[in-house]
Amino acid sequence: MANRIITISREFGSAGRTIGRQTAERLGIPCYDAELIQKIAEESGLASEYIKEKEEHSVHANPLVNIFMSDRTNGGFSMQDYVWSVQREVICGIAQKEACVIVGRCADYILRDRQDLLTVFIHADIEKRAERVERVYGEMDDTPVLKRVKDKDKRRKTYHRFYTDREWGVAQNYHVCLDSGALGIESCVNILCSLYTGQA
Numbered sequence: 355m356a357n358r359i360i361t362i363s364r365e366f367g368s369a370g371r372t373i374g375r376q377t378a379e380r381l382g383i384p385c386y387d388a389e390l391i392q393k394i395a396e397e398s399g400l401a402s403e404y405i406k407e408k409e410e411h412s413v414h415a416n417p418l419v420n421i422f423m424s425d426r427t428n429g430g431f432s433m434q435d436y437v438w439s440v441q442r443e444v445i446c447g448i449a450q451k452e453a454c455v456i457v458g459r460c461a462d463y464i465l466r467d468r469q470d471l472l473t474v475f476i477h478a479d480i481e482k483r484a485e486r487v488e489r490v491y492g493e494m495d496d497t498p499v500l501k502r503v504k505d506k507d508k509r510r511k512t513y514h515r516f517y518t519d520r521e522w523g524v525a526q527n528y529h530v531c532l533d534s535g536a537l538g539i540e541s542c543v544n545i546l547c548s549l550y551t552g553q554a
Contacts, residue, residue: 358453358470358471359449359453359454359455359456359465359468359470359471359472360374360377360378360454360455360456360471360472360473360474360546360550361455361456361457361461361462361465361471361472361473361474362374362455362456362457362458362474362475362476363458363462363473363474363475363476363514363522363523363528364457364458364475364476364477365476365477365478365483365503365507365510365523366483366487366502366503366506366507366510367478367482367483367484367486367487367490367503367506368476368477368478368483368486368534368535369476369478369486369534369539369542370457370458370476370534371387371457371458372539373476373532373534373539373542373543373546374387374455374456374457375387375455375457376539376543377455377543377546377547377550378454378455380543380547381453381455381547381550381551383452383453383454383455384452384454384455385454385455385456385457386448386454386455386456386457387456387457387458390441390444390445390456390459391405391406393444393448394437394440394441394444397440397443397444398436398437398440400437405437438517441459441460441464442464445459445461445464445465446464446465449461449465449468458510460513460514460517460518462527462528463514463517463518463520472529472530472546472549472550473527473528473529473530474528474529474530474531474532474546475523475525475527475528475530475531475532476531476532476534476542477523477531477532477533477534478533478534478535478536479533479535479536480500480503480504482535483503483535484499484500484503487499487502487503510522511523530545530546530549532545532546
């Protein structure tokens with residue numbers, strides 16, 4: 355079956371979001387990234403600001419802290435679990451409805467049983483990612499940029515492990531891994547478009 359859905363997982367500062375959007379534009383299909391927050395908010399009845407707090411970046415980098423900070427009791431769902439379940443339903447619904455690019459939020463795992471899926475991991479040298487973060491986002495607080503990058507990656511890795519029991523960023527878990535620092539954004543977009551259309 356031909357590729358119909360592209361999921362993009364990415365290291366912080368690797369331009370994965372930009373690559374996803376440009377790929378979608380080139381292919382003429384929607385790209386879901388921040389748009390998912392609004393959809394999850396609508397389905398859950400929760401405020402979009404609250405969804406942002408409960409999404410992947412809010413998970414602590416230390417797995418043990420997640421266990422002690424969670425409001426799960428006697429095997430019950432925490433609010434973060436509830437957001438995850440709604441997120442899963444939203445992503446599955448979008449994939450069922452239309453061809454698209456989905457950035458982050460464990461979409462690669464959620465849609466893993468689909469035969470029309472192309473899973474992608476975007477990474478880059480940490481120094482290049484730090485330079486991009488500083489250039490694109492600027493100084494957000496007093497935290498050194500390299501620490502910000504490392505902390506963000508740790509949170510994404512922990513979140514992914516917490517809900518999927520799979521290792522985030524391990525090549526075997528994706529169809530394609532691209533070094534955006536070495537290849538550049540445009541080349542990454544070209545590669546993904548070629549793979550999607552079967553012209554690679």
